[in-house]
Amino acid sequence: MPRASSRAPAAAGSPRGARVCGEDSGGLRKDTSDMSFEELLELQSQVGTKTYKRLVAGNSSKKEGSRPRVQNACVADKHRPLEMSAKVRVPFLRQVVPISKKVARDPRFDDLSGEYNPEVFDKTYEFLNDIRAKEKELVKKQLKKHHSGQEHEKLQQLLQRMEQQEMAQQERRKQQELRLALKQEQRARAQQGHRPYFLKKSEQRQLVLAEKFKELKRSKRLESFLSRKRRRNAGKDRRHLPLSKE
Numbered sequence: 001m002p003r004a005s006s007r008a009p010a011a012a013g014s015p016r017g018a019r020v021c022g023e024d025s026g027g028l029r030k031d032t033s034d035m036s037f038e039e040l041l042e043l044q045s046q047v048g049t050k051t052y053k054r055l056v057a058g059n060s061s062k063k064e065g066s067r068p069r070v071q072n073a074c075v076a077d078k079h080r081p082l083e084m085s086a087k088v089r090v091p092f093l094r095q096v097v098p099i100s101k102k103v104a105r106d107p108r109f110d111d112l113s114g115e116y117n118p119e120v121f122d123k124t125y126e127f128l129n130d131i132r133a134k135e136k137e138l139v140k141k142q143l144k145k146h147h148s149g150q151e152h153e154k155l156q157q158l159l160q161r162m163e164q165q166e167m168a169q170q171e172r173r174k175q176q177e178l179r180l181a182l183k184q185e186q187r188a189r190a191q192q193g194h195r196p197y198f199l200k201k202s203e204q205r206q207l208v209l210a211e212k213f214k215e216l217k218r219s220k221r222l223e224s225f226l227s228r229k230r231r232r233n234a235g236k237d238r239r240h241l242p243l244s245k246e
Contacts, residue, residue, distance in 0.1 A: 136162050
């Protein structure tokens with residue numbers, strides 16, 4: 001019984017609830033910016049703190065939404081200067097304007113230059129052989145003038161390098177001729193109705209080595225070549241032997 005009597009006055013006498021419902025429809029919808037400080041305090045005491053904060057927040061957001069933003073109105077330019085934050089230290093080297101990076105193109109490894117064909121390359125730059133021969137004769141003449149000293153050593157190394165390049169070019173040309181002969185032989189077998197047989201790389205190396213041995217035997221340099229080969233192989237085998245204990 002006492003609990004029922006204590007709730008009865010609260011339910012019956014609720015002027016705040018009635019006032020809130022009444023003023024929500026009209027009086028509380030006006031802008032709070034036009035009200036004085038006393039009116040705001042009176043409004044807070046009438047509607048409560050939560051409702052008052054919600055009302056003030058709604059008016060402020062509505063006020064901000066009606067005001068146009070200056071940043072959205074102007075169009076951002078991509079070439080404008082970079083804005084740096086004052087809280088971060090500006091680096092010594094910084095990129096102010098974006099610069100397009102230049103990409104280097106190597107014609108040796110680029111598909112735009114086409115595929116490398118050694119036969120076509122040798123035919124196109126065949127004139128370089130005459131230039132190399134003239135340079136070699138010039139180096140030999142200079143070598144005869146300088147019999148000793150640092151200049152003599154430089155010319156001797158240059159002449160040796162040119163001779164090695166010439167030998168490597170001749171070896172490469174022989175390999176190309178051998179491959180071309182094998183291709184022609186396979187074409188002839190295919191025209192006769194036989195099934196073509198393509199040699200492996202190991203078999204091609206064996207053919208090249210056999211042709212080299214024939215050339216060395218013809219020029220009577222086979223024994224010197226084999227002796228150098230034995231000494232080189234003996235040096236390689238000696239590295240793998242265990243060290244002798246003293």
